Amino acid sequence: MLAPMSESSKSSLNELTDETLVELVQRGGAPAKASFQAQAAFAKLRERYNEQVVASAAQFGKTGAEDVAQEAWIKVWTKIADHFDGRNFRGWLFRLVKHEAINAYRLAQRKREQSISLDFESKGDGSASSLAILLERKEPLELCIAKLPERQQCIVRATLQQMKIAAAAEHCGITAAQASVAKHHAIKSLRACTTREGV
Template identity: 30%
Template sequence: MRTREGTLERGPEGGRLVDAEGAAIARVRAGEPEAYAELVRAHTAAALRAAVAFGAGADAEDVVQSAFLKAYQALGRFREGAAFRPWLLRIVANETRNTVRSAVRLRAVAGREALLLGPEPLIPESADPALAAVARERRGVLLAALAELTEEQRQVVTYRYLLEMDEAETAEAIGCPRGTVKSRLNRALARLGQLIRGEGGEGHG
């Protein structure tokens, strides 16, 4: 829906958001490019989280800027009535993949740690040092496990849990049926469990 400032905000009903996004896109297509700024403001945070989660690291902002530019250029192909965020995040994922490949080395672990920790520490500095040490150890185990997943598994876990997208949005972002999301997610979570427990074994997408 539209706020007083003219930006988009995720409302209680997904349909409202899609309608508001569709209205903004229609304005852009009608020759009002400044309306695109509403979409940029509404989805920049999610796009940055996705870029970091997929390994963009220090290049996350550049990746997101490039993704928004490519999305703008491709608005003519955007399917009317669809949600903008999953479509945008597919572009972010592709841009991140290209950036990581061109940089030669993968910077995903450091980027995911920043994403998982967020702006606030999970345990305050005043807390028991022993508890803080345990929390750091658990985070390290989780980050190492995420790095061991296949790209498909990492994507579905990131969309579904780190970005808190529902199954339909995740399916649209990945470009696959909802049933595929469920099966990939089941395999990814099972694999994460094995890795965290130190069982090893082969992981498959």
């Protein structure tokens, strides 16, 4: 754990670019002072980007996102000396986070499918893009929506097609007040269903 820093030292670190901080991390080696520099610089990078790293880690769902973010930061720490080329730290960081998030999603998916055996030829071409995963995640949600009463389904579909409540009500043949109530109940039911289904 880093010791408390003086205000002037904090300010000094604040003024450094990402790439300069990275150089300090990369220099972190055996000497005690160097290792302290590395940890201080790495803490500053986390302070700058942790909010965004956590958000990015959640792009395929919030379940497990914190683990993804944590693993990503540890990988940054262990890989930065050999695998960062000194240019555009942010780009490198968020590619790594995305890579972790995709791997975590695919692993969780396989566990759900109980596909424990590994077939080298047919599984895991690794080409799952963010968009492909986004589309895969639709299915359980569709199942939850299908379980809603008809009126609620209609309102949900209309809302997801970006109709405002008045237009959605007209589309579904009900009053705006009824539409609001139906939407409220639908949200409540969908939350419960998606939680049950582990979406």
